[in-house]
Structure formats: structure tokens, C-alpha cells
Amino acid sequence: MKNIVFTSQTMYRHPLDLNTGLLNITSNFDQQYATDERLGVIYSPEMTIFRLWAPAASKIELILFYTLYGDEAEHIMMEEVRPGTYEVEVTGNLDNKAYKFGIFYPDGTYIDTCDPYAFAATSNGARSVVVDLISTNPENWGARMPAFSATTDAIIYEANVRDFTISETSGAQNRGKFLGFIEQGTKSPNGLATGLDYLKELGITHVQLMPMYDFQTVDEENQTAKYNWGYDPQNYNVPEGSFATDARDPKTRIREMKQMIQGLHDAGIRVIMDVVYNHVYDTDTHPFEKVAPGYYFRRYSDGSLSDGTGVGNDTASENEMMKRYILDSVKYWAQEYHIDGFRFDLMGIHDIDTMNAVRETLDKIDPSIIILGEGWNLNTNLPEEKKAASINARQMLRIAHFNDAMRTAIKGSDMDGGFDTGFISGKPFMEQW
Template sequence: MEMKNIVFTDQMMKNHPYDEKTGLLNVTPEFDLTYATDEKLGFIFSPDMTIFRVWAPAASKIELILFHTLYGDGAEHIAMNQVAPGTYEIDINRNLDNVAYNFGVYYPDGKYTETVDPYAIATTSNGERSVVVDLLTTNPENWSERMPPFTATTDAVIYEASVRDFTMSESSGAKNRGKFLGVVEKGTKSPNGLPTGLDYLKELGITHLQLMPMYDFQTVNEENPEEKYNWGYDPQNYNVPEGSYATDPRDPKTRIREMKQMVQGLHNAGIRVIMDVVYNHVYDPDTHPFERVAPGYYFRRNEDGSMSNGTGVGNDTASEHAMMKKYILDSVKYWAQEYHIDGFRFDLMGIHDVDTMNAVRDTLDEIDPSIIVLGEGWNLNTNLPENKRASSINARQMPGIAHFNDAMRTAIKGADMGGGFDPGFISGKPFMEQWIAINQQGGLYYPQDIAGYQQPDQIVQYVEAHDNHTLFDKLAINMAHDDERTRTRRHLLASTLAMLAQGIPFIHSGQEFLRTKQGEENTYNLPDEINMIDWERRDAKQKEVTYMKELIRLRKSEPLFRMQDTLDIAKHMEVLQADYYQIVWQLENETDFYYIIFNGNGDPRYFSIEEGNFELLVHDCTVTLDNPRMWFDTDEIKVEGFSTTVLHKKK
């Protein structure tokens, strides 16, 4: 749109949307038609001039505050021009690279507040001031274009980790422990001399590393991060890397450069990066720039003016509003283009609306259609009609967007809530077999009153994530009298049920070596000692790690385990049995034939098979792909208790 300076008249002020009684905008259905803008917001940098533009429909006047130094008190206050209803702009004709700025907001009732730029891409420590940066100066050496497009979403093997947890333990052998750079240090080893960190991920064979929040979050002191722990689901500045993960949080460019170095190092290792994004709520809405530039707009409100609270943390963002939708789209586009991010995991995705999530998919398709979009499609009680929520029940409305399949997770190990006492298939709960088998078919025959999955690329298959008890700790609750061998076998069986299912497999960091958080269920703010990866435990569980590594190899080696369409699943996969703690299915195409048998009983079971010379690829908690045992000319196979058997033959 053409931008023109606007001079306020008394009549315009009389019709101003800011309600002086409530201190909120009067957001009517027509509000966006008058005030929304499609202009680029934030700053537009060039060496000779920087344009600042902010959307602040509640303001009667906006000042640009240019600080003389990053951390000093001196500042220059410059009135901005209203160039469209609610949009303010100013051009500064000098080089402002690495200059701190904020906005001063004057409301019609005479109130005043100062805020960081909602579109800030760099800040001083702890996100207190926005900073102009020349992004070209933040690029690492040999910073190149994006990786080539990924093959297919169902080819992915996703591994979830926290930047901090991954290398915080001394046992990681990393120099930059808990930092972006620590994730990609090469040659790190545990005290026992085994590879850790990046080298370990390469050996494991994952395709995508999903990193928990690494944008700027609020409750960790960036200048002293070890004084307090937090996962980072407390957003402060959405488009700024988290300073506690940088080697120098006081230098605005360091965190940008080092996050790019991390992405670059992972890409060079053949591993793509999925970013955990939390657009559904902010940590403190009252002090967040959303509320300071547009009070009452960016958050859903109930009829009494209170904030909708489907998130459970006191506020839900209003993605159905044009400028919140624009913000989400601008943000994912920025991360994908500037940082070469390969996927986005949407926290509490069910808070958002279907149209916005489809627009996210469309926006990213223009950059790279193989960018993965996945999220938590829980149907949460937010102030938005259920048929418009981006929940799993509405998955049919969102092609190309994946949802965490909590239904299979719960069937396998039991519900996570309420102390974790509910058992599942692996811990003796009856009648879970058919439900697990249905879920393993990747959307084929899926009951649409449970979830609207249409294709396998819409289903994330998992048994453990950062939330709730780890699988090992839950088994310790459910099956307290198990010996170590039995608990391990149940654990491996659970992981295999998810890893070999049709869909997108997902592994929580440490799951492959039976990660424990000392029995704690919700560790979002517990100390490093509880949350950090224990690499010595990995060393002690090498057999289990090898099992998962070889399962990944098996899945990647055979397209039948990662079909891309439910029509192919219907053609090539058949469930033969699902009862009495036993699930049996076969995979078959023109050249290969597989039996996949899951035994949830504690003792061996025998299964009828067709006669032939079969390779025994998985058996008795061991995967053997290179020199498999043979099962010769017999019509029966013995499957050990709490284990999986996979048989293969060429046709």
C-alpha cells in the first residue's frame, strides 16, 4: 500500500479505537479492515539509512528512542510519522549498525510506556533493548544457501533435544557446554572415550534435530544462566536467538552468529534443524510488546475482557486476528530464510486457527516445500470455535501439517497425567492391541471422530518427549517390581512400536539409552542435574543405543517402513493379528516380504508364518542387518517375551 503521512484531526481522535476506560483497543470485526497492514515491520537496514516501522493502533503518538550506547542511559527521542491508520514510520539517514533502540508509546488518555520492537531481531542482554544489526555481518564464514530439499517427510527421523541439556554435563566433553557452539563441537568424547554431541548424532543416524526453544525467552538470566534453569516455553522476543546459549550475551551479534554456526555445523553433518516455536502465548502479556503497542489486540479475550486461557498459562494469542497471523507468518519466514531452518514444531498448535496454520504451510512451501511443520494438536479450551482450531480432530483441513499422535503414545505406555500411574500395552493394560495396530497404519482407517489424519505425513509417532515422565521413569512407577532386564525389554518394545510405525518417528534425547529424570514428571524449571544429558549413562547402555541405531538403519533402508500415502499402506501393509498382547503385521511389495511381530507378553509366543528362508533382522532385543541369522523352512517362529521380531525374505 502507498504510505502517506497522516495529520490527526479532532474527529479522528474522537473515533480512535483505544478505550480510555479499559485501556484496551476496541477490536470489532471491522477493526482489521481499517488498521491492519501488509507492510514490512521492524527495521529495514542499509549502510546509509535505516527505516523503522511499527504497528501501534493504540497510540496517539510514537517516538523512536535511539540509545547512544548499547547499555548507557543517554538517548535521542525522535517523533515518528503515522503513515497509515495505526502504522508509524521514520527514516534515519545514517549508519545505525549495532545501535540500540526502543519505541515510546503515548496513548490517547495521556499514559506512556516504552517497549522493545515486537519485530526485534537483535537485543541487548535479557532482551531489554532492540538493536539494529547489519545481518550480513553476522554470517559465519562459508555461510551458504539452504540444504537441498529433503526427500519426503516420512523419511525423517526426528530427535528432540535442548541446546542447554545436550552438552551441559561435564561428561559431554564439550568446551562450550550448554551453548549453541557446544552442539556442533567435533571430536567430543565422554570420560570413557566414546563419541558425544554432534559425532554421536551422526552415528545414531537421525535426519532432523528438533531443538527446544532457542528464541529469546524470559526467565533465565542471560548473563548468569546457571543461577536458574528453564526449558524456554516463556517467550519474550520471538525473532531473537536466546542469549544464554551464546558465549557473549551482551554482544547482540554474537548470539545471531553462533546460532547460524550451529545450524551450519549440523547441516555440514547432514542433519537438518527443526525449531520449537511457541507463538501460542507469551510469558508476561502485560509487559510484552504485543500488549504495549496494541493492548487488547494480540490476545484472545473473553466477554468480560479477561484473557482466554486454553494454554493454561494465563493468555492465548489471537492468531485469527490479521496482525497476529501476519506476525507468525513473518516470523517463520524470517527464521527459514535468515537461519536456514528446516522445520517448525508448534507448541500447543491447537490454540491457533486452521487458516493460520495452512498459511504457515503455504508460506514455507514458497521457500522449500520439504520444510517440516509439526505440532501439538491438542483440542484446548480457548476462545475459538472448535471447528476452527488447529487440532488433530481437524487434521483433514490441514494437509502437510503433522500432529503428535498422543493416542498411540498413551496406548503403548499409558496416560502421562495424574502421577503417571495409568499403564499401557507394555505394562499390562489389556485391549490396546487393535488400537495400536490402527495407529501404526499411518492414517489408514483412522477413526475420524478421534483425529482427522488423512496421510502418514500428518502423524508423529512417539512414546516419549520432553513433557511428563520419561518412558524409563514411567515404567519405574507402573512396574516397580520389574528387574532391570524386564524393564529394559519393555522400554525397547515401546520404542520399536513407534519407530516401525507408518508416519514420522520421533525420539526424545536419551530415550535410546533409557533416560531418567530421577522420577520427576515436569522438569521445565528444575536444575541442570535433572535435565542434562548423562553421557556416562549412554556409555553404560551401549547395547540399547545400538538397538535404536540399527532400528533407524532398518527404517531408512526399506521404503515399506516409511510409505508416503495411505493408498500405498492399504496395498502393501496388512494387520494379521491384534489381541492377547500380540500385534502382527506384514509388509509386501513386488520384491520383498516382511513379518513384523510385537510380543507384549512376558514369556515367549509362537506365530505361524509361511514357509521359506527368512532373514531374522530383529529378534530378542537385537537388530542384525549386516549378517542376519536365517530362519529356514519352518512354518512357526518363536518370539521372545517383551520383544519384537522382524523377518524378511526376497520374493
């Protein structure tokens, strides 16, 4: 292994306010520190490059564990190869090796963190894992589906991976799992089709799956102990382990999610992924805040967090490296997992330029990839004219906006206990909506 010795010449030059512990995000900050280098892990059987963007750090070490769950590890100093960007190259085949980063700050603080760009993780996202992604491909894993005909032809059905088969009446063997989602021949107690056969009966073109990246508050080794839909992001580029048959094996969740997508594609059904880039569950413990305190989250001038999401924090998509993170992430999911569309939770938190860049990025892969989102005008610390909200929809071509007024007109209100019906239930005079 290559051990790079860190020199003291680069210490204490980064713009960290030692009084607040936050980065001073000036108008030229991104110009000075943002990078277009590929971040995270760059794996090959001969060597692996680890690269982290951490502009507030004085020095960084790679913590490379000898086993996935053991405590013993090698500590390897990383080199600052450009302002704010650190890397180290480690020789040998590191497939399935767990790692973290140790960050030293100018005030003497030391923290360890997972890799925000990680593609794989141990149980409950405790450690990042190097992975040979080719080894996770199912048998006959091929190319993307052919381009979809037109967005206006889409018939979308929303589902939750866990909920779709978790009931004992679903007939599935792998209840609540990626693999359970694509079991065929399953029936309810009264003989009706369930699972994948039910979806095929519906005649849908797309299934929109609620969050299936790694979320924080469900024990991956005890799926039924606590319930959460998954709008509590932890590792954005890692599949959720509670949906896998073995949460402790980092490759199982990747392989089985690919198998689910492959099974849906074989049935002629495309997959839209629900993504929640607008907030995280806990800023203090999330890798974003650990590697760049004060950068990835939108704040007011006094340093307090903007809270248009209503859950305590808003990500700052207008900052170059947050924007780039979103672009890199959707590109990864589209290319590695053959995802056919993205549903952006609370899209109005993001800025117009970022959403247009998402459209441009995905167009290079497949212009028929669907982008839709919740374009509500939320109270976040961003000028209204920059918000990716429905009021600015004309500035975001080929990005659909969810219309809750139309939903209420068609099916009725969700806010009164279900007593208010809509057009499809016979309520008159709703056509004008």
C-alpha cells in the first residue's frame, strides 16, 4: 500500500471560521475550491484511488479496515492534490474492503466519516465499501431498454418496495424485498394475481418506486422493527439494505436491486426512482456536513439552517459541488442500474439551473428518461426567481411538475379523512379544475 506523507505546508489555509466551525462561502469560493475531478472510489483489480473533496480540512487520512466489521484498520495519509481535494492510491485488489475517512480540522478537531460518494456500504451504512460493480451484475445483465415512445404515453404506478409484498397474503417468498417484487405466479388468498403479475395486469408502462437508496432510521437487519418510507437519506448512491436478503453483505443489495430492475424490464415495465436530494435526515452526522461544514446545506447569514423542507435542513443546490453531486448521482443510477426516470421529492427546494442540468445530463444517456417532481414554492433561502418551482415551470423544459390541485379534483382531498370525493367518485362540477 502506498503511504503518502502529508506536509505541513497546506495546513490552516482553508477558509474555515473557527468561531462558527463553518466554511465562509464567499462569491468566489467555488471558483477557488470546486473540482471537476471524479470523487469517491475509482476501482480496478490492480489498484484503487480514493478521492475526497473536503475544503475545510487541514489533513485527511484514509481508514482502510482489514475486515468489513472488525475494528483493526490501516491509516494512510492522503495528499492534497489541489485546493480542497485529497486523494491516495492504494495498490492491490480492494474489492469488498470497508473504509472511512479521518478528517483533521484547523482547530484540532478530528472526525471520521463515510464517503458521501460511496457506492456500497456495510449494514446500516456504518462504513463505506469498495466494490467491483461488474461482479454485482446479474446473469444476462445487458443494456438499457430501448428509448420510450413519448412522455405523454407513460402510465405510472407508484409503489413501495417493502409494502408491495410485505403482507402474508401477498404470496411472495421474499416478502418486502427487491426479489419479492419480481416473483411471478403469486396470488392472494382469493386467487387474484399479486406482485409482478398484478402490475402486468394493470397495463402500466412505468413503476415509480418510493426511496430505495440507503436511508437512515430503519434497522437493515430487522426490517419490521421500525417503519419508514425512506425520506430520510443517508447514503444516496447505495441501495437500501433492508430490501436485500442479506444486509451485511455489501454486494447483495446491489445485485438484488439490479435483479429487480431487470425483472421489471423483462416484463416491459420501466422504473422511475424517487430521489430525495433536497434534505438529509441529520445534518450533524451526515457526510456532507462532516467533509464540508456549512457548504452543502443552505443557510442564512447568521449560519442558521434554511428549512423550506420542514424537516430541519435544505441542501444548497446552487453551490457548485452540491449541484455536481446531484448530477453525478442521477448519472450513476441511470448508467449503473438502468433507471428510466427520476421523481424529485420537494423539487421546489432546488434551483432552476440544477434541474435543467439534470435534464441535460440524462439526455446524453437517454432523452426519454422521465423527470418529474414536486414543484411547490417552498420557504427556502433562495430567491423565488431561481426556485425549481411550478411558478417557473416554463424555464424547465421537459421536466414535469406534480399538480396536487388536479389530484384533489380527480380523487378528492387527502386532508379531511377521505370524506371529500373527487371527479372519479362522482363529485359534480369538478371539470373546471
